[in-house]
Amino acid sequence: MSEYVLEMKDIVKRFPGVVAVKNGQLNLRPGEVHCLVGENGAGKSTLMKILSGAQPADSGEILLSGESISIHNPHHAQQLGISMIYQEFNLSPFLSVAENIFLGREPRLGKTPFINWSKMYQDAREILGRIRVNLDVRKPVNECSVAQQQMIEIGKALSFNSKIIVMDEPSATLTDHELDALFALIRELKEQGIGMIYISHRLEEIFTIGDRVTVMRDGEYIATKPVAEVTREDIIKMMVGRELTHEFPKELFERGEERLRVEGLTRTGAFQDVSFSLHRGEIVGLTGLVGAGRTEVARAIFGADRIDGGQIVLDGKNICVRSPQDAIHHGIGLLTEDRKNQGLILGMTVRENTTLANLASLVRGLFVNRKRERLVTISYVRDLQIKTPSIEQTAQNLSGGNQQKVVLAKWLFTESKVLIFDEPTRGIDVGAKVEIYRLMNDLVRKGVCILMISSELPEVLGMCDRILVMHEGHLGGELSRDEATQERIMQLATGETLAAMA
Ligand SMILES: Nc1ncnc2c1ncn2[C@@H]1O[C@H](COP(=O)(O)OP(=O)(O)OP(=O)(O)O)[C@@H](O)[C@H]1O
Numbered sequence: 081m082s083e084y085v086l087e088m089k090d091i092v093k094r095f096p097g098v099v100a101v102k103n104g105q106l107n108l109r110p111g112e113v114h115c116l117v118g119e120n121g122a123g124k125s126t127l128m129k130i131l132s133g134a135q136p137a138d139s140g141e142i143l144l145s146g147e148s149i150s151i152h153n154p155h156h157a158q159q160l161g162i163s164m165i166y167q168e169f170n171l172s173p174f175l176s177v178a179e180n181i182f183l184g185r186e187p188r189l190g191k192t193p194f195i196n197w198s199k200m201y202q203d204a205r206e207i208l209g210r211i212r213v214n215l216d217v218r219k220p221v222n223e224c225s226v227a228q229q230q231m232i233e234i235g236k237a238l239s240f241n242s243k244i245i246v247m248d249e250p251s252a253t254l255t256d257h258e259l260d261a262l263f264a265l266i267r268e269l270k271e272q273g274i275g276m277i278y279i280s281h282r283l284e285e286i287f288t289i290g291d292r293v294t295v296m297r298d299g300e301y302i303a304t305k306p307v308a309e310v311t312r313e314d315i316i317k318m319m320v321g322r323e324l325t326h327e328f329p330k331e332l333f334e335r336g337e338e339r340l341r342v343e344g345l346t347r348t349g350a351f352q353d354v355s356f357s358l359h360r361g362e363i364v365g366l367t368g369l370v371g372a373g374r375t376e377v378a379r380a381i382f383g384a385d386r387i388d389g390g391q392i393v394l395d396g397k398n399i400c401v402r403s404p405q406d407a408i409h410h411g412i413g414l415l416t417e418d419r420k421n422q423g424l425i426l427g428m429t430v431r432e433n434t435t436l437a438n439l440a441s442l443v444r445g446l447f448v449n450r451k452r453e454r455l456v457t458i459s460y461v462r463d464l465q466i467k468t469p470s471i472e473q474t475a476q477n478l479s480g481g482n483q484q485k486v487v488l489a490k491w492l493f494t495e496s497k498v499l500i501f502d503e504p505t506r507g508i509d510v511g512a513k514v515e516i517y518r519l520m521n522d523l524v525r526k527g528v529c530i531l532m533i534s535s536e537l538p539e540v541l542g543m544c545d546r547i548l549v550m551h552e553g554h555l556g557g558e559l560s561r562d563e564a565t566q567e568r569i570m571q572l573a574t575g576e577t578l579a580a581m582a
């Protein structure tokens with residue numbers, strides 16, 4: 081018997097114009113959490129899609145408990161005990177928790193075609209009980225939180241008696257509290273001997289939950305190490321192939337005149353009486369716990385949601401923003417946190433997505449200046465290190481992190497006065513983050529002001545000149561770069577006042 085539940089050897093996968101995986105290697109022990117890391121486009125998701133039967137490999141070998149097998153499709157993978165939890169879940173929103181777990185395999189009443197509902201509910205409860213998840217199994221999935229949906233996916237994996245569970249960036253959409261629950265669940269699954277492959281760009285998670293870590297770079301296998309034997313710096317060096325000296329290349333600029341001011345901004349049920357200003361030369365952070373109203377404030381300034389009260393003042397003039405078109409017209413851009421749904425048109429190319437929001441600037445006479453359009457796109461692809469075989473690649477074929485970079489390029493090209501970035505580096509690798517921060521510096525130097533919404537406190541502390549902290553729909557306080565610390569931000573985010581802290 082092999083010591084490994086899974087071995088992947090010399091896996092190769094090509095797409096037109098790219099070798100996504102050149103020599104994929106990975107093995108997994110029962111009860112182990114094996115972290116898989118690498119830059120955007122390194123081939124992590126592709127390797128896992130091969131394991132889960134979603135895509136065939138061009139060559140290579142997969143062994144399950146020492147036995148060589150070929151995986152035909154996702155259904156076959158599931159039967160072999162391999163489950164994949166995708167970031168975009170595969171659940172049916174209007175069906176109940178229990179129906180989702182047993183979809184297509186519902187227990188029947190005797191030999192009849194009728195579903196045995198009570199048995200199905202009971203089995204679903206039993207499965208969720210095994211992972212200590214307390215959830216009404218009759219509830220429709222669209223009433224469950226993202227974290228709960230993830231638990232349901234894991235429950236579903238267990239119902240297939242999975243020996244191997246793959247989680248591709250499971251933490252990207254979770255709050256800290258939910259993340260703790262996920263880690264508790266992962267520990268529970270370890271106890272049950274299930275091996276897990278865990279992909280994340282948040283390297284600190286490796287040290288919390290991982291046993292071993294495998295690094296990929298440009299489709300190549302770099303190394304596998306026990307987590308106890310490596311440091312964060314070691315991992316970064318293996319990922320990017322060089323030392324990364326400044327994770328936060330902050331440049332300080334002179335604070336200029338005020339560009340944007342919001343006064344008493346209110347949207348009933350979402351946030352109340354929010355007032356702040358943004359000046360030339362600064363990056364202002366907007367932070368707080370998930371659900372504190374940060375994204376809602378951004379959407380309101382961008383005209384995506386109606387406001388019930390308050391004023392938006394741009395360059396000293398009251399402006400009326402009724403729609404995102406109005407906002408763009410005034411020079412306000414919003415990079416949304418949900419890139420898949422709001423940021424990109426997946427069926428269009430990198431070039432089309434990049435220039436979409438500001439095509440007018442490329443029009444000469446009746447025609448779009450295609451040559452300039454190509455040059456503009458090429459320069460963003462280079463600056464942001466977007467990994468793509470060409471600017472004519474469709475966005476949907478890019479890796480998750482590279483799609484995010486295209487959204488960023490799109491907003492950079494609009495020549496906005498005010499840019500609101502909502503979680504700009506989520507899903508972006510450590511090396512590319514630095515490039516994005518550098519671009520922010522360039523924008524600020526040119527007079528753009530940036531409002532950065534982020535839950536990543538090191539990034540907020542590293543890059544912002546001032547930090548606004550929201551708590552339950554209010555601005556709980558403001559900290560300057562010099563006075564801000566993780567502790568003070570957390571205190572404000574949880575409702576302590578500045579006076580109480582003094
Ligand atoms: N269906 C596809 N068609 C063409 N190219 C693809 C396809 N799927 C992936 N690729 C390419 O394969 C490479 C690896 O992509 P993959 O999604 O595996 O990266 P990743 O390591 O998961 O990155 P990220 O951290 O950004 O999610 C990328 O260059 C990507 O553009």
Ligand SMILES: [Mg+2]
Pocket residue numbers: 124125126248479480481
């Ligand atoms: Mg990926």
